[in-house]
Amino acid sequence: MQAIVKSDFIGKDTAASAERPFIFTRPTAKTGLISWLTTVDHKKVGLLYGISSLFFFLVGGFEALLIRLQLAVPNNTLLSAQTYNELFTMHGTTMIFLAVMPLSAAFFNYIMPLQIGARDVAFPRLNGFAFWVFLAGAIILNVGWFVKSGSPDVGWFGYAPLTSKAYSNEFAADMSTDLWVLGLQVLGVSSVIGSLNFIVTIINLRAPGMTMMRLPVFTWMTLITAFLIVLSFPAITIALIALMMDRSFGANFFEVSNGGLPILWQHLFWIFGHPEVYILILPAMGIVSEILPTFSRKPLFGYPIIVFSGAVIGLLGFGVWSHHMFTTGMGTVATAAFSLATMAIAVPTGVKIFNWIGTLWGGQLQMRTPMMFALGFVWMFMMGGFSGIMHAAAPADSQQQDSYFVVAHFHYVLIGGSIFALLAGIQYWFPLIFGRKVSEMWGKLSFWVIFVGFNVTFFPMHFLGLNGMPRRTFTYDGNMGWNSANFIATVGAMILGIGIAVYFAVMVYTYFKGEKVGRDPWGARTLEWSIPNPPPEYNFAVTPTVHARDAFWYEKHHQAEIATEKELHAKEEESHGGIHMPSQSWFPIITATGMLAGGLFFANHNFLGAIAAGVVVFIGVYLWAWEGPGGYHLHLDKDGNTIEPKDGHGHH
Amino acid sequence: MSSHSASGAIDHHHDATTSTGIPNKKLFMWTFLASDCMFFGALISMHVIYRIHPPAGSPDPRTIFSIELTSFSTFILLMSSLLMALAVNAIQKGNLRSTRNNLLGTIFFGLIFLACQVYEFQHFVHDRNLTLSSSIFGSTFYTLTGTHGCHVAIGVLWLVLMYIRTFKPADADKSRKPWFIMSVVHLIVFTVATLLGVYVTVDFGHQLQTPGFGIGAFLSGHLIPLIGLAASLAGLIFLGRGKGPVDFGEANAMDVESMGLYWHFVDIVWIIIFPVVYLLEYI
Numbered sequence: 001m002q003a004i005v006k007s008d009f010i011g012k013d014t015a016a017s018a019e020r021p022f023i024f025t026r027p028t029a030k031t032g033l034i035s036w037l038t039t040v041d042h043k044k045v046g047l048l049y050g051i052s053s054l055f056f057f058l059v060g061g062f063e064a065l066l067i068r069l070q071l072a073v074p075n076n077t078l079l080s081a082q083t084y085n086e087l088f089t090m091h092g093t094t095m096i097f098l099a100v101m102p103l104s105a106a107f108f109n110y111i112m113p114l115q116i117g118a119r120d121v122a123f124p125r126l127n128g129f130a131f132w133v134f135l136a137g138a139i140i141l142n143v144g145w146f147v148k149s150g151s152p153d154v155g156w157f158g159y160a161p162l163t164s165k166a167y168s169n170e171f172a173a174d175m176s177t178d179l180w181v182l183g184l185q186v187l188g189v190s191s192v193i194g195s196l197n198f199i200v201t202i203i204n205l206r207a208p209g210m211t212m213m214r215l216p217v218f219t220w221m222t223l224i225t226a227f228l229i230v231l232s233f234p235a236i237t238i239a240l241i242a243l244m245m246d247r248s249f250g251a252n253f254f255e256v257s258n259g260g261l262p263i264l265w266q267h268l269f270w271i272f273g274h275p276e277v278y279i280l281i282l283p284a285m286g287i288v289s290e291i292l293p294t295f296s297r298k299p300l301f302g303y304p305i306i307v308f309s310g311a312v313i314g315l316l317g318f319g320v321w322s323h324h325m326f327t328t329g330m331g332t333v334a335t336a337a338f339s340l341a342t343m344a345i346a347v348p349t350g351v352k353i354f355n356w357i358g359t360l361w362g363g364q365l366q367m368r369t370p371m372m373f374a375l376g377f378v379w380m381f382m383m384g385g386f387s388g389i390m391h392a393a394a395p396a397d398s399q400q401q402d403s404y405f406v407v408a409h410f411h412y413v414l415i416g417g418s419i420f421a422l423l424a425g426i427q428y429w430f431p432l433i434f435g436r437k438v439s440e441m442w443g444k445l446s447f448w449v450i451f452v453g454f455n456v457t458f459f460p461m462h463f464l465g466l467n468g469m470p471r472r473t474f475t476y477d478g479n480m481g482w483n484s485a486n487f488i489a490t491v492g493a494m495i496l497g498i499g500i501a502v503y504f505a506v507m508v509y510t511y512f513k514g515e516k517v518g519r520d521p522w523g524a525r526t527l528e529w530s531i532p533n534p535p536p537e538y539n540f541a542v543t544p545t546v547h548a549r550d551a552f553w554y555e556k557h558h559q560a561e562i563a564t565e566k567e568l569h570a571k572e573e574e575s576h577g578g579i580h581m582p583s584q585s586w587f588p589i590i591t592a593t594g595m596l597a598g599g600l601f602f603a604n605h606n607f608l609g610a611i612a613a614g615v616v617v618f619i620g621v622y623l624w625a626w627e628g629p630g631g632y633h634l635h636l637d638k639d640g641n642t643i644e645p646k647d648g649h650g651h652h
Numbered sequence: 653m654s655s656h657s658a659s660g661a662i663d664h665h666h667d668a669t670t671s672t673g674i675p676n677k678k679l680f681m682w683t684f685l686a687s688d689c690m691f692f693g694a695l696i697s698m699h700v701i702y703r704i705h706p707p708a709g710s711p712d713p714r715t716i717f718s719i720e721l722t723s724f725s726t727f728i729l730l731m732s733s734l735l736m737a738l739a740v741n742a743i744q745k746g747n748l749r750s751t752r753n754n755l756l757g758t759i760f761f762g763l764i765f766l767a768c769q770v771y772e773f774q775h776f777v778h779d780r781n782l783t784l785s786s787s788i789f790g791s792t793f794y795t796l797t798g799t800h801g802c803h804v805a806i807g808v809l810w811l812v813l814m815y816i817r818t819f820k821p822a823d824a825d826k827s828r829k830p831w832f833i834m835s836v837v838h839l840i841v842f843t844v845a846t847l848l849g850v851y852v853t854v855d856f857g858h859q860l861q862t863p864g865f866g867i868g869a870f871l872s873g874h875l876i877p878l879i880g881l882a883a884s885l886a887g888l889i890f891l892g893r894g895k896g897p898v899d900f901g902e903a904n905a906m907d908v909e910s911m912g913l914y915w916h917f918v919d920i921v922w923i924i925i926f927p928v929v930y931l932l933e934y935i
Contacts, residue, residue, distance in 0.1 A: 024832075122676045192687055200679045204670040230683060234691035242698065242795065251784045251791035253698070259707020259788045268694060625813070626832065 024627045026583040030537070038584040040124035041537060045131050046110030047433070049102045050426075052135060056098035058504070059142075063091040065497050068457070072490035074478035084474035085153040086176075090142070092156030093180070096280065097187050098138045100418050104283035105134075105191075107425055108198055108222045110433065114528035114535065115216045117207025117544045117551075122200040124582040125624065130194035132592030137190060140599040141183030144176045152180035155472065157269055158243070160254035160262035165247050178247060178603035185240050186599050188233045195226035202226075207527075209546035213307070216526045217300060220307050221286030224314045225279050232275035232318070239268035248605060263328060270321035278317040280414060281381075282310060284421030285352060288374045291428050292356055294524045295371035296363030299550060302355040309348035309355075316345045326394045327401045335394045342392035346385065353382055368522070369443030373424030376451055380416025384409055387462065402472075405465025411458045423450070423503065430507075431521045435533040436514035442506045449499030456492025460485040525550035532640070538579045541640050542566045574635065583630030591620030662902050664744050664909075681910040685917045692921050695799060696928060699792040710789050713933045716780045718772065725768035726926045729804075732761035733919045740912045746902040748818060752892070755815045758915065762808040767850045769801045771857050793929065800925060803918045810911050812842050817904075822897040838891050845884035848877050 029035040039045060067087050070079045079087065113121055121127045144151035154162045154177055161167050168177045202215070202223045215223075243265070245251035252258040254265050293300045300306065322330060322338040330338075356378055365371070387409040391397045400406055431437045464485045469476065476482055520529040527544055528535075530552045545565055548554040555562045573579065594616030601609030635643040667675040739754035773794070776782040782790045816838045824831040852874055859865050871878065 123680070196680055196683050196687070199683050200676050204672055204674065204676050204679060206671040210671075230687040231690050234687055235694045238691060238694035238698065241799070242791075245784065245791065245795055249784050251795065252788045253791055253795075259702075259705075259710070261701070261705065264698065264701060268698075271694070622813070626835070 023623065026627070026630055027586060028584065035584070037589050038128075038586050040120070040128050040582045040584055040588075042109045042113050042121050042124070042127060043433075043535060043537075043539075045127050046106045046108075048131050049109055049134070050106035052138065053099050053102035053106060054504075056094050056138060057103065058500075060091050060094035060099050061497065061500060063087045063094065065493055067091060068490040068493035070474060071476075071486050073487065074476050074480075074483055076475055079474065081474045082150070082153065085155075085472075086144075086151040088472055089152050089155050089180075090144075093141060093152065093184075095414070096156060096276070097184065098141070100280050100414065100422065101191065102134055103422050104225070104280070104418075105130075105194055107218070107283060107287065107422075107429070108194075108226075111429060111528055112198065112219050112222045113201060113205070114531070114539060115219045115526050116202060116205060116210055117527050117540060117546065118201060118205040119539050119543070119579065120582055121197050122205055123197050125585050125588050125629070126193055126197050128585070129588035129592060130190045130197065132589045133186060133190035133193065133595055136592050136596035136599065137183050137185075137187035139596060140179055140186055140603065143600065144179050147175075149174040149176045149179075152176045152183075154180060157273070158265075159269075160243070160260070160265040161256055163243055163247070163265075164254060164256075175603050175605070178244075178605070181240050181244050181247065182599040182603045185237060185244075186595055188237050188240075189595070191229050192233050195229040198222055198226040199230065207544050207546055210551070211546075213304065214546055214549045214551065217289035217303070217306055217310075218283075218286035218526075221282045221289075221310055224310050225282045228275045228279050228282070228314050228317065232272045232279070235268050236272035239265055239272070242268075244602075248602070263325075266325050266328065267321070270324045271318070273324065274321040275314075275317045277410075277413070278313055280418050282313065284377065284381075284418045285310065287421045287425040287428070288356065288377050290524075290526065291370050291374040291424055292359045292378075294428075294522050295366045295368055295374075296360050297366070297523075298359060298363040299525075300355070301358030301361070303549060306352055306355050309351045312348040313345060316341060316348070320345060323392060323394075323397070326397045339392055339394045343389065346389050346392070349385060353378065353385075369438060369440060369447060370424045370428035370522075372444055372447045373420050373427060376447065377417060377420040377424060380412055380420060380454070384412030384414075384416055387412065400465060402470055403465035404461040404469045404471060407471055408458050408461035408465060411461070415454055415458070420450075426507070428522070429528075430510065431517045432528060432533050432535070434511055434514075435516060436510050437517045437521060438506055438510045438514060442502070442509075446499055446503040446506055449502055450496060451499075453492050453494070453496030453499045457489050457496050458492070460488045460492075464489075520552075525553040527551050530555055536640065538581060538634055538636075541579075541636055542570045542573065545569065578633035578635045581632055581634055583632060585624065585627065585630070587620050587624035587627065591617055591624065594618075594620055662905070664905050675906050677906050677910045678913070681913045685913065688917065688921075692800070692924075695796050696925065699796045699929060702788045702792050707788055710787050711782065713789065713793075713930075716776055716782050717930055717933065718775065719930060719934065721768055721772060722926065722930055725765045726922065728761050728768075729765045729919055729922055732758050732765070733916050735761060736912045736915045740905070740909050743908045744902065744905045748898070748901065749894070751908070752815060752818055755811055755818075759808055759811045759815065762804055762811065762915075763846060763850065766801060766804055766808065767853050769797065769804075770850060771854045773798075774854065774858070796925065796929065800918070800921055803921070807911075807915050807918055808846075810914070812839065812846075814908060814911055816842070818898065818900045819891070819894075820899045822899045824899060834891075841884050841887040841891060845881060845888055848881040848884065852877050852881060 027034055027038040029038070036044060036048065039048075066079065067084070070076050070084055109121075109127065113119070141152070152158075154168065158177070158180060163177050163181075168174060202219060206215070242251070242253035246253050246255060246260075252260050254260045254262055256262060289300055289306060320338060320342045322334060323342045326335055326338075387405065391400055391406070391409065427438055427443060464482055467481055467485075469480070469482050469486075476486075517533070519532055522529070527546075530544065531540060544551065544555070546554075547558070594613050596613075597616065598610050598613030601607070601613055637643055666673045670676060670679075672679075735754045735757040739751050739758060742748075742750035742754055782793070784790055784794050816835050819838070820835070821831055855874065856870065859870055
């Protein structure tokens with residue numbers, strides 16, 4: 001009976017698996033390449049997400065600089081129209097799917113389990129898998145730069161009939177659109193799997209006493225974002241499957257000559273696409289909601305209101321998609337309804353802004369670098385929000401549609417919003433992750449250069465748009481009155497590029513040579529700061545018990561009580577067999593490799609190859625299931641050092 | 653730290669190791685099904701939208717469908733859910749024999765449904781000239797029902813793997829017995845039996861409708877597949893004889909249950925697709 005009483009996350013000790021067949025020998029390396037390839041540690045997965053998304057952030061930024069250089073002067077011939085199309089398509093796709101989303105996922109992975117007092121996510125191997133599938137999707141999307149067909153050139157929205165075979169093949173006998181279709185589908189798999197894992201983790205792996213209304217706001221926003229991903233990605237998956245059937249098997253979904261309706265693509269795309277913009281901004285709002293109270297030395301103002309506003313934004317986000325389509329002729333009633341719903345969404349957003357201001361009000365503001373970026377976020381995001389309300393009015397929007405005014409709007413919410421908050425988050429949690437802190441002088445310098453560069457780039461675009469400059473045109477005539485604003489924007493983009501370069505250079509320098517800091521350098525309030533930095537593999541030597549919303553703040557002010565409690569719980573955990581850790585595994589990366597190969601074969605219309613890759617995926621999943629969750633136990637001495645696990649100590 | 657209550661019996665509705673008491677796997681599956689709801693919601697809507705706005709020259713679905721066959725396969729799929737529920741119930745009581753039988757029954761009914769769909773697709777393509785490219789209706793019909801069919805096929809595969817898993821010897825991890833090899837052999841034999849079974853059945857259905865059909869001619873024409881089918885079935889019976897204690901029991905109820913949730917969901921999706929895509933055409 002010993003064998004059948006194990007529950008799903010209590011595995012066998014590594015000692016038992018030593019006798020298993022060779023392919024099921026679990027990797028145990030804690031450092032080096034293998035430890036990264038086989039990792040199930042949410043912190044390592046988070047770093048993998050972080051490093052790759054920052055890489056793609058630089059790639060997308062480089063694409064943006066090329067776009068701005070092309071537009072610096074009228075009738076420029078720096079780039080061809082085709083290259084320009086590829087650049088703006090890949091800039092948008094890269095920044096959304098390969099930079100902002102995975103950078104948010106990096107924080108979800110690294111910070112969220114620490115904030116709820118967990119030792120890992122609910123399904124550690126699945127978490128590693130989500131990252132490797134993300135990387136597979138990123139490779140499929142970007143492989144076009146290195147092959148004859150070129151990169152996708154249909155826009156990040158891929159409107160039909162631009163994506164139809166007849167149309168897209170007019171310019172190049174191309175698989176670039178197929179790469180886009182397959183790449184996005186693979187990325188969707190990664191996002192949904194990752195999000196399912198986060199949802200289960202937040203709902204089920206909270207430390208004792210961590211009730212839902214004690215969750216840090218960043219964790220709340222992680223949960224809401226995960227639900228948005230899980231519920232909105234299916235719409236684009238279906239749209240992409242339909243498009244794939246059209247392109248690969250001659251179906252008629254978006255084939256106008258056979259009765260297909262291109263407008264249907266727009267609807268399906270934006271049913272996904274609008275929740276997607278909240279997928280990009282809600283994590284940012286969560287990060288800012290952590291930083292502002294810490295550096296205002298006050299609790300977050302109106303915690304429940306902030307949480308519910310986030311949830312309302314997520315909910316309303318599903319009912320406003322057609323405001324991207326006001327000029328398609330949906331009819332008065334639909335237009336009015338979507339217009340009203342869009343304006344309604346400004347209410348919970350505004351409520352959040354007021355709550356952040358309320359948090360700052362009367363606080364002892366400490367103007368550290370993360371705080372600067374967070375304050376920049378509040379201001380810049382508000383600017384983007386204002387122009388957003390202008391689009392919500394359908395008559396005004398019919399003038400602004402597809403003009404640079406829209407470009408200005410969404411860069412204010414995506415750079416001024418998401419990116420500022422993510423850059424703030426990196427600065428804020430850097431000491432936790434690496435034990436070193438960016439120097440205030442250099443950090444603030446990078447902030448100011450980015451802030452100035454960003455505004456110089458995008459503020460003039462409001463005027464360009466109102467003066468009628470259309471998006472996505474690779475050049476313009478000199479007599480349109482757009483010359484000076486475009487030139488200013490390009491200069492601003494260079495400043496922004498320098499600012500980002502400074503930010504990254506400072507980051508790299510700090511990683512190697514930065515000032516070392518001890519535990520909790522900011523005097524923060526959430527549980528992730530209660531552990532040593534960099535955090536040990538097992539996160540918490542003793543699972544914390546939560547007594548208040550600002551859990552770590554309470555710990556700092558009730559030290560005697562917490563110490564007694566911890567000692568008691570440490571003994572309890574040791575009597576239960578010690579700290580349970582998940583075993584590493586090769587199969588997540590093997591399965592993801594199958595998906596990479598499958599996507600590439602399919603994009604090439606090599607279906608035999610795709611089936612073979614499918615078999616690899618199946619074998620990966622089969623062996624994954626076969627090896628089981630595994631796991632082993634750690635035992636700590638008084639100083640938190642690991643004692644080698646002993647044989648037969650961890651059986652249940 | 654285990655899912656035992658004080659009495660020593662396993663509580664299948666509460667997991668003391670999680671914050672909510674809901675087992676992680678169950679929560680995962682429910683959330684995934686919410687996602688899949690949106691997936692099929694979008695797919696079914698797409699079919700309905702194109703049905704409401706049919707382009708000129710669209711075929712009349714009533715001239716294509718074989719409603720009797722689809723009604724039959726719908727009924728079979730519905731009944732498979734009953735067997736699935738019985739399998740979950742059996743494993744929660746630790747009744748391994750009943751679990752295996754009900755899993756096999758679910759697999760068998762799922763395969764009947766799939767065979768009907770294979771037959772239906774072949775029939776529509778060859779006799780009714782409905783293809784993916786022939787019309788919008790063809791595109792949406794095949795994509796929708798085909799995607800559902802893929803879900804059923806994945807479910808059957810999962811069921812088969814779970815069935816094979818019930819034979820894992822209790823000492824599999826401690827001994828060097830070739831349980832891994834055995835599981836792969838079992839899977840291969842199962843696959844061969846399935847493919848041959850579906851092939852012979854679907855072909856039988858076709859030939860039944862051709863004039864001059866004779867059972868003798870059919871048997872002699874399919875001698876090799878039939879012998880292969882018989883051999884693989886014998887292999888399944890051989891591999892399925894229970895011997896020795898196994899590492900599968902009440903503690904695995906959650907695995908069977910989450911599979912059951914998936915299976916019921918896929919069934920419910922069909923219960924929506926069948927009236928919307930088929931029955932509504934006859935009103």
